[in-house]
Amino acid sequence: MISEGENIKVSVRNLSMIFGDRPREALRHLEEGLTKDEIFEGTGQIVGVYNASFDVAEGEIFVLMGLSGSGKSTLLRCINRLFEPSAGEVAIDGENVLEMTPQRLREVRRTKLGMVFQNFALLPHRTIIENVAYGLEVRGVPKGERLAKAAEVLRLVGLEGHEESFPPQLSGGMQQRVGLARGLASDPDILLMDEAFSALDPLIRREMQDELLDLQDKVNKTIIFVSHDLDEALHIGDRIALMKDGAIIQIGTGEEILTSPADEYVAKFVAGVNMAKVLTAEGVMKRADPVIFADSTPEAALKRMRKRKKSFAFVTSRKEEFLGIIREEEARGAAEIGERIEDVLVLDAPAVSPETPVTELISLVAGSPHPLPVVNDHKILVGMINHVALLDALTPGVAENGVA
Ligand SMILES: Nc1ncnc2c1ncn2[C@@H]1O[C@H](COP(=O)(O)OP(=O)(O)OP(=O)(O)O)[C@@H](O)[C@H]1O
Ligand SMILES: [Mg+2]
Numbered sequence: 337m338i339s340e341g342e343n344i345k346v347s348v349r350n351l352s353m354i355f356g357d358r359p360r361e362a363l364r365h366l367e368e369g370l371t372k373d374e375i376f377e378g379t380g381q382i383v384g385v386y387n388a389s390f391d392v393a394e395g396e397i398f399v400l401m402g403l404s405g406s407g408k409s410t411l412l413r414c415i416n417r418l419f420e421p422s423a424g425e426v427a428i429d430g431e432n433v434l435e436m437t438p439q440r441l442r443e444v445r446r447t448k449l450g451m452v453f454q455n456f457a458l459l460p461h462r463t464i465i466e467n468v469a470y471g472l473e474v475r476g477v478p479k480g481e482r483l484a485k486a487a488e489v490l491r492l493v494g495l496e497g498h499e500e501s502f503p504p505q506l507s508g509g510m511q512q513r514v515g516l517a518r519g520l521a522s523d524p525d526i527l528l529m530d531e532a533f534s535a536l537d538p539l540i541r542r543e544m545q546d547e548l549l550d551l552q553d554k555v556n557k558t559i560i561f562v563s564h565d566l567d568e569a570l571h572i573g574d575r576i577a578l579m580k581d582g583a584i585i586q587i588g589t590g591e592e593i594l595t596s597p598a599d600e601y602v603a604k605f606v607a608g609v610n611m612a613k614v615l616t617a618e619g620v621m622k623r624a625d626p627v628i629f630a631d632s633t634p635e636a637a638l639k640r641m642r643k644r645k646k647s648f649a650f651v652t653s654r655k656e657e658f659l660g661i662i663r664e665e666e667a668r669g670a671a672e673i674g675e676r677i678e679d680v681l682v683l684d685a686p687a688v689s690p691e692t693p694v695t696e697l698i699s700l701v702a703g704s705p706h707p708l709p710v711v712n713d714h715k716i717l718v719g720m721i722n723h724v725a726l727l728d729a730l731t732p733g734v735a736e737n738g739v740a
Contacts (some may be wrong), residue, residue: 621719
């Protein structure tokens with residue numbers, strides 16, 4: 337869910353796109369519950385997208401994922417009206433795209449939208465910098481200005497020094513970066529990326545994904561990214577929409593989709609994913625318990641431990657900053673001789689950040705006599721990782737539904 341106060345950049349409501357001359361008829365059949373295949377057999381109409389709705393917040397990377405033919409590209413192209421939707425609404429910054437005049441639509445595409453495709457054609461006889469500046473040139477941006485902008489975005493994508501090269505001199509990965517730079521050259525708020533990295537070999541692809549994430553930290557675009565690759569979607573997507581036969585069947589974070597798939601189809605789709613690889617401490621942690629404040633007494637700490645049937649407690653400040661762990665033996669000793677909690681605190685108790693991958697947690701938890709505190713950048717104790725949390729994460733079906 338997009339939380340309150342976030343700025344919605346792109347909003348799609350009940351969007352449908354039928355290829356064929358009788359879209360109304362096809363839409364009626366869809367409402368009656370006929371499938372995409374049945375409609376094609378009966379009427380020859382092709383369902384591209386059916387009844388898609390979602391919002392994308394400013395700065396978000398939203399991934400459209402699904403098998404070939406599920407409607408990802410069609411949906412993306414409806415957003416900038418390269419395809420004219422058969423029904424529904426699209427808004428960019430709250431402005432209805434489908435009601436824009438041709439002139440306004442051109443302006444919005446020029447100023448707010450950038451597109452990056454898999455098979456973009458670089459102009460072979462122009463230098464890299466000229467290729468990147470090409471879109472600006474077409475729009476009549478003066479030469480000095482467009483070359484300065486092109487140089488800037490080439491730096492952003494790590495191609496500094498290659499300005500005067502020609503496309504055939506660049507590797508596939510570098511060429512794809514040129515495509516990305518070209519998409520960024522007009523400084524769009526919103527980037528629409530269709531399988532932008534799919535042609536790259538796996539290692540370079542991963543590198544490009546990381547670079548996109550880095551870039552996103554710097555420029556904070558809103559990105560709608562089409563991919564048929566689940567690993568890619570999980571790696572870069574803040575949220576993922578999974579499509580099937582033109583319809584969106586689940587929207588959620590990668591974790592939500594992995595741990596509570598909406599139906600059998602999604603469950604099958606994600607079944608091959610190595611859960612441990614994608615889950616982080618934040619996704620598997622439990623509420624920290626027991627917790628006591630540093631200014632309470634050892635007696636109070638012991639009482640709390642007894643009540644919770646634990647032999648340790650997390651100790652925090654009144655502001656919930658993590659200070660350390662107190663163990664039962666020490667608390668008892670301190671109580672006997674009138675020491676304070678801070679005198680017997682284990683200060684160097686290992687803590688992990690919310691982003692720590694589960695793969696790293698496994699050995700840490702195994703080697704720790706008590707649960708691992710999860711502490712965020714502001715030193716706040718946000719949760720704990722124990723054996724149960726890890727088991728739940730690694731076997732979600734068993735833990736949550738009692739079925740494997
Ligand atoms: N121009 C078109 N004319 C007719 N049918 C089309 C057209 N473009 C797409 N379709 C159909 O719409 C459906 C969705 O296609 P789309 O290209 O959006 O899928 P996709 O999810 O992007 O697939 P891929 O992963 O192969 O790119 C498919 O059944 C496709 O055959
Ligand atoms: Mg496609």
